[in-house]
Amino acid sequence: MLTGLTINASEPSPFVFSYSLFAWEIPHKMDALVSPPDSPVNSQTFAGSVILLDGFLATFETYLVGRANYFDPVVRDLAVQALASGGKRIRPALVHACGAGNLADSENLIKASSIVEFVHIATLVHDDVLDDASIRRDRQTVYADRGATAAILLGDALFAHALEMASEFQGNEVCRWVAAATRRTCSGEIQQSFLRGDFTLTSSRYKQIIEAKTAELFTVSCRLGAHVAGLDDATSALACEFGRRLGLAYQIYDDLVDVFGREADFGKSLGRDLAHGKVTLPTITLFSKLSKVEASRLRENLFNSGSEPSPEIIHEMVNLMRKHGVHNECRELLDEELSAIGYTLSEFTDDTIARRLDDLRQVIVDRVALLLS
Numbered sequence: 001m002l003t004g005l006t007i008n009a010s011e012p013s014p015f016v017f018s019y020s021l022f023a024w025e026i027p028h029k030m031d032a033l034v035s036p037p038d039s040p041v042n043s044q045t046f047a048g049s050v051i052l053l054d055g056f057l058a059t060f061e062t063y064l065v066g067r068a069n070y071f072d073p074v075v076r077d078l079a080v081q082a083l084a085s086g087g088k089r090i091r092p093a094l095v096h097a098c099g100a101g102n103l104a105d106s107e108n109l110i111k112a113s114s115i116v117e118f119v120h121i122a123t124l125v126h127d128d129v130l131d132d133a134s135i136r137r138d139r140q141t142v143y144a145d146r147g148a149t150a151a152i153l154l155g156d157a158l159f160a161h162a163l164e165m166a167s168e169f170q171g172n173e174v175c176r177w178v179a180a181a182t183r184r185t186c187s188g189e190i191q192q193s194f195l196r197g198d199f200t201l202t203s204s205r206y207k208q209i210i211e212a213k214t215a216e217l218f219t220v221s222c223r224l225g226a227h228v229a230g231l232d233d234a235t236s237a238l239a240c241e242f243g244r245r246l247g248l249a250y251q252i253y254d255d256l257v258d259v260f261g262r263e264a265d266f267g268k269s270l271g272r273d274l275a276h277g278k279v280t281l282p283t284i285t286l287f288s289k290l291s292k293v294e295a296s297r298l299r300e301n302l303f304n305s306g307s308e309p310s311p312e313i314i315h316e317m318v319n320l321m322r323k324h325g326v327h328n329e330c331r332e333l334l335d336e337e338l339s340a341i342g343y344t345l346s347e348f349t350d351d352t353i354a355r356r357l358d359d360l361r362q363v364i365v366d367r368v369a370l371l372l373s
Helices: 043-050 056-070 073-083 090-099 103-130 142-146 148-166 173-194 203-229 233-260 281-289 292-303 311-323 326-346 351-371
Strands: 005-009 017-021
Touching (some): 056 073, 056 148, 090 103, 103 203, 142 148, 233 281, 281 326, 292 311
Antiparallel strands (some): 005 017
């Protein structure tokens, strides 16, 4: 039980925010794993549907946006625009799941959660420039609102502030881990951008890319939570392996949502990866099944017009995926990752951490069932 802790995110500046963390207790089992009946499974409320933390998520959101107070006044509004735009909050959920055993250090738990979310949001701000995206999470992007220059520099500033927060921890481990994870995440994004439209990619090469661009931040989230909780090396290594596997599973799931999801169920625009020629598991699986003539014709229809492919072309591609059983093959690969996660969980000697992490895994399982129902 934690009561009356005050988190003070202050610097020697006139802009000092103070956040009260009301009494809350970590449940042994997370109860809010499923969205309420008749409500869409909105990707923007992932963490809220995963964890009933009696205050953690609300306190985290307040602290996250409050860190914009560290930015110069001319930048602060842009930072708030990016930080307060909502999101799945999966990475903070992982930090908490691994670190909640140490209630005496809840300030660092909130801070570590904010670090990984800052890095994630920075990548999204940059992604919006790369994708020429005007809307994200039903809001105008910084790129659309203020232009490419402001968006690129804001993303850089968010990255830098994540490292600044990391430097506030004792020792240099947190800073090293966050810097390395950020580098690998950006490397994965660069590789994916270079390979747009190259659907001859092998599934193993695809896995290497998503391990960097997606799974790396999941892994470091678990590492930071374990560090705050003071877990032993063996348990920390298992937590990191869980994060890596969950990151891989989540990216495969997200690839499937873009192709086979229903917007009413998932609360976001779909088909964007296909329209932008991003290399995803469904597309490379489909092209591996087509003849050279079929693949050439489809590639020409997708990219030779000089503009985004029409909805009719996208629809044709999705129908081809269904015809060739792409969803079933991708589902098998996803099930393999989820099974591997289950094996990793069985290795934990701390049942409380294992239960918290398994609840996160179960959310993916439930959403996959909805997606392919």
